[in-house]
Every structure is written in structure tokens, then in C-alpha cells.
Amino acid sequence: MHPVLVTGATGRVGREVVTQLLTAGVPVRALTRRPDAAGLPAAVEVVAGDLTVPESLDAALRGAGAVFLVWTAPPATAPAVVERLASHARRVVFLSSPHRTPHPFFQQPNPMAVLHADIERLIAAGGLASTIIRPGMFASNVQFWWGQMIRNGDVVRWPYGAAETAPIDERDIAAVAARVLYADGHAGRDYVLTGPESLSQAEQVSIIGAAIGRRIRFEELSPEVFRRETADGWPAPVVDMLLAAWGATIGRPAFVTCTVSDVVGSPARTFRQWATDHADAFAKTGRVPESDETE
Numbered sequence: 001m002h003p004v005l006v007t008g009a010t011g012r013v014g015r016e017v018v019t020q021l022l023t024a025g026v027p028v029r030a031l032t033r034r035p036d037a038a039g040l041p042a043a044v045e046v047v048a049g050d051l052t053v054p055e056s057l058d059a060a061l062r063g064a065g066a067v068f069l070v071w072t073a074p075p076a077t078a079p080a081v082v083e084r085l086a087s088h089a090r091r092v093v094f095l096s097s098p099h100r101t102p103h104p105f106f107q108q109p110n111p112m113a114v115l116h117a118d119i120e121r122l123i124a125a126g127g128l129a130s131t132i133i134r135p136g137m138f139a140s141n142v143q144f145w146w147g148q149m150i151r152n153g154d155v156v157r158w159p160y161g162a163a164e165t166a167p168i169d170e171r172d173i174a175a176v177a178a179r180v181l182y183a184d185g186h187a188g189r190d191y192v193l194t195g196p197e198s199l200s201q202a203e204q205v206s207i208i209g210a211a212i213g214r215r216i217r218f219e220e221l222s223p224e225v226f227r228r229e230t231a232d233g234w235p236a237p238v239v240d241m242l243l244a245a246w247g248a249t250i251g252r253p254a255f256v257t258c259t260v261s262d263v264v265g266s267p268a269r270t271f272r273q274w275a276t277d278h279a280d281a282f283a284k285t286g287r288v289p290e291s292d293e294t295e
């Protein structure tokens with residue numbers, strides 16, 4: 001069996017894809033810029049490569065069957081990378097976003113969505129058999145956003161408490177990705193993935209509170225104050241993108257699909273489940289997970 005090449009293998013989704021492919025008995029080759037720091041299971045063939053240096057991918061692509069493509073690099077080398085993928089691999093599963101979904105949350109200006117759309121066009125033009133997976137808001141975003149506030153106190157100060165999203169557990173994104181990487185019948189498909197329920201941001205905060213056994217208050221911030229308070233640490237385009245998306249969705253439930261269940265045969269995990277499984281990340285005495293620092 002040809003190995004599956006997993007890019008982004010040390011990231012939130014890719015690491016889970018590696019685990020789930022191994023569990024399914026699929027040989028895995030993992031791409032990382034720093035093999036020594038990858039911390040992947042021993043059964044994984046870890047290969048050095050950098051998406052910004054297309055020729056560095058040749059060793060990783062040699063003999064690969066399918067590729068899981070995660071793009072967090074600058075866009076310049078995407079055409080050369082996709083061309084290399086097309087000349088080595090039989091198929092690609094690309095981690096994109098729901099930018100084609102006609103819900104206001106997904107239709108706001110979003111540089112990442114533009115990049116995703118560009119890469120999808122390159123994949124289509126390269127003639128690669130492909131499956132596009134389009135998760136909405138990752139559940140673990142809130143670990144990065146609110147982890148420190150909840151570890152340090154009992155209040156989350158945040159804008160648009162009433163904005164509803166349907167956070168998806170990264171393990172469910174990975175379950176779909178792994179399935180479509182090793183099972184037949186998914187080429188040419190396009191899957192929008194969400195969590196199972198629409199929850200306001202304020203509700204998500206209280207669900208985390210329930211998971212850690214503390215009452216966490218939501219304090220509404222105006223977009224202007226949020227912008228000012230994140231000015232030092234957050235890239236302005238990310239802040240703009242989030243504020244526009246939350247603002248546009250006020251008064252509407254989040255877009256919810258049952259695609260996780262359709263593809264893998266079991267329902268998507270609830271946010272409550274995610275919060276329970278990640279309670280340590282929010283507990284006052286909890287370990288500070290690495291992803292809090294790297295998102």
C-alpha cells in the first residue's frame with residue numbers, strides 16, 4: 001500500500017489525521033519543517049519539507065498515494081507545489097473552508113478563503129483527483145481565544161456574545177479527512193463540515209464553565225474595544241475577518257450540516273464533549289497546551 005503523505009502533520013487537524021490513518025492501518029508519511037521536533041508516533045515516516053521551497057517536497061512525494069494538503073504558508077509557491085503534487089500523487093484531499101456556502105458568516109471578506117479558493121482552482125487545473133473538505137469554525141479556536149482569560153479569572157471579555165457558530169471538533173474533521181484519504185468513492189466530492197449545533201459565543205463560554213465546574217461570565221465588548229485590545233498581539237486582517245463574520249451572523253442560527261455523520265457513520269461531537277475533553281486547558285491549575293501559544 002502506498003503511504004499517505006500528510007502535510008500540516010504537526011498541526012491541530014493533521015496530527016489527528018495521522019493518528020486516525022494509523023488506526024485504520026494506513027501507512028503514513030508526515031511532512032514537517034522540523035522532523036526532530038515533530039513528536040509523531042514511531043510508526044510514522046517523518047520527512048522534512050517546506051511548502052515555501054517546492055523542490056524540498058520531492059522526497060516526501062516519491063511513492064506517495066494520496067496527499068492531505070494543509071496550507072498555512074504564504075501563497076507564492078502554491079502553483080509550483082500543486083504542480084509537483086499532480087506529477088507524483090494520485091489524489092489530494094485539501095483542507096479548505098466553506099467559502100462557497102451562502103450563509104452570511106462565510107461570505108465576509110476573508111483573505112484565507114481567497115487563498116483556499118486559489119488553491120482549489122490550481123488543484124482542479126492540475127487534473128488531480130481531489131476531495132475538498134470545508135470545516136467551519138474549529139472548536140479549538142476558543143482555547144486560543146479564551147484559555148488564558150478562563151485560567152486567570154471568571155470572565156471572558158469578548159465581542160458579539162450573541163453571534164452563533166457551530167464549532168467543529170478537530171477530531172471529526174480528521175475523521176472525515178482520514179476516511180476520504182483511504183476509502184474509495186470520495187473523489188470529486190466537496191464536504192462542508194460543522195459541529196452538530198448552533199451555539200452563541202456566550203453559550204459556548206458557559207459550556208466551558210460547566211465542563212470545568214466554574215461559572216464563567218461573558219462580558220460584552222464593543223468591536224472597537226476588541227480591536228483596540230487585540231491591536232498588539234493579533235494581525236489586523238484576522239481581527240477584521242472575525243468581527244465581520246460575527247457581526248454578519250447576528251440574529252441567525254449558524255449553518256449546520258450532518259456531513260460528518262454521513263461520511264464516517266457517527267455523529268459529530270458536541271461542543272460540550274469537546275469542552276469536557278479539553279477541560280485541562282481551561283482549569284486554573286491546568287497545563288498550558290502548546291496550541292494556545294502557536295495558533
Ligand SMILES: NC(=O)c1ccc[n+]([C@@H]2O[C@H](COP(=O)([O-])OP(=O)(O)OC[C@H]3O[C@@H](n4cnc5c(N)ncnc54)[C@H](OP(=O)(O)O)[C@@H]3O)[C@@H](O)[C@H]2O)c1
Nearest residue numbers: 008009010011012013032033050051052071073136137138
Ligand atoms: N481555525 C479555523 O477555524 C479554521 C476553519 C476552517 C479552515 N481552517 C484552515 O485550517 C488550516 C490550518 O489547519 P491547522 O489548524 O490544523 O494547522 P495549525 O495547527 O496552524 O498547524 C500548521 C501546520 O502547518 C505546517 N506548516 C506551516 N508552514 C509550513 C511550511 N512552510 N511548510 C510545510 N508545513 C508548514 C506546520 O508544520 P511544521 O511547523 O511542523 O513544519 C503545522 O503542521 C488553515 O488552512 C486554515 O485556514 C481553519
